[in-house]
Amino acid sequence: MTIALPLPKTTPAVRGTRAGYRQAVAAEVSKIASLRSTRWIFAITAVGTMLVTFLSTNGAAHHPRGWYSYGWDPTNQSMAGLAIGSLALGVLGVLTISGEYGSGTMRSTLAAVPRRETLFAAKVTVLGLLTLVVGEILSFAAFFFGQAVLSGGVAPYAHLGQPGVLRAVVLTGAFLSLFALLGLGLGFVIRHTAGAIATFAGVTLLAPILLHTLSSDPSKYTPAIIFAQSVSAVVPQTNQVSATIGFVLMLVYVAVALVAGVVLLVKRDA
């Protein structure tokens, strides 16, 4: 028998006047850290990214002719593997919220943090900062690893001191975080894991292919192309937007997704 009586008396230490943003952030940190899926996504991303970086740079290192006649960009070459990161972190962003709706955790969460704007801000903060750190680590790791592979071959390789290289590596890392926040915004809007991931994949993978067929080729404005051709490029590429414009465009996309997300979160029944 487990009739435990009376209820143990604990008086919680009341700090501050009410539960707010700080407590919500602490809860979100605890939540994201306690899911195995978070660690799996990071592990798979790291391994996959480095593998593709190796293949991409190793190939170029030993077959350089024809590559650098078009404007050889060793930095961009070493970032190819981060496409995996963009997909994986986007999925993490979706799961951060769709997993809560799918499992029913959302009801516990909203009982604990009923002010929904506060909950939203905490989720954006925690996911944004975590993926920013992870994104920068991945970006720098891919760069250094890729350049190390390139240095073993005949192709010229880059170092951070060269003009535009540091900017490309830093922005690429930050861009990964924006993919995660885009996924988060879609997750808040769609709430179902499968639907939100399909939409995210459509926006990142399918949209460039479809838009590419149009005569004006607006595919250069899609997140994946901005990521691969603008932000991670040091040598400006023809028919692509500049890194700055691309980055700002992505900020706009993310802002739209997040605003839609918070409006629906506040408005809809949980």
Place this chain on the structure above:
Amino acid sequence: MIVTRGLTKRYGKTVAVDALSFTVTSGVVTGFLGPNGSGKSTTMRMVMGLDVPDAGQATVNGLLYDELRWPLREVGALLDAKAFHPGRTARQHLRYLAKSNDIPEARIDEVLDLVGLASVADKRAGKFSLGMGQRLGIAGALLGDPGVLLFDEPVNGLDPEGIRWARHLLRDLAAEGRTVLVSSHLISEMALTAERLVVIGRGTLIAETSVEEFAAQHQAVAVRVVTPTPQLMVSALTKAGVRPTVADDGGIVVTGLASARIGEIAAGSSLTLHELTPIRASLEDAFMELTSDSVEYRSHGREPVAALVPASAAPR
């Protein structure tokens, strides 16, 4: 204290909760009764601020849920058995809840111990049975040591020992002066747990009363008399001003007289009694009669049989 005033929720054309007003006071367990689909869960979700009412409001201690300063320390709720992520352990689930309201870490072990999950604290909740899930939900509700508690069908999935434990727990929580609202579609369960009742059907209030009053008002109390001389007994009873009926098995059913008085009448006429049994309709029957107009999902075929059962076998 939980107060709803004119609480209304529509889903399209369906009115799930219709101008519902009731008050749940502290110190007693209040049973929230209604057939499936009568709006109990929707009402509780509106109290918790999960669903926004179309009209009216629900307050806890005079405040809307999202106005509470430390929600989990003021209100604890078990709204459904699976409000946790299957990938988190019981402790991890409670930890994030604790952090959201500055509840000390030590309290997690206290509530895990209290609900009997201490030994599986670090097991993934996805592996839990329905009953263990309910216990984890109850642990979450008690985490902040709140003065107001809502439980939606808390005994679902619990084994007999667990049901007994939950009953004791609910009553003890109320005895400590807390406000405890427990929903159920089984009045027999509420008769064992609750002191007060809020009965709803099709989203509207049917009764707000105590279990005792409810039983007194809605249960037809009768006495079954068995005697070797039924005709003489019937005429003696008729003289006493009641209209007894004779059942198929020869037993006489008397309403409107206490069994003591019937015994005296029999003695006055020197009649032998073989049986003198107070009987009453079960609370179940009373509840079914009361809510029969408002049952949303009815199985067709057999009509419910309002069986008269001995009082000793009926709840309470």
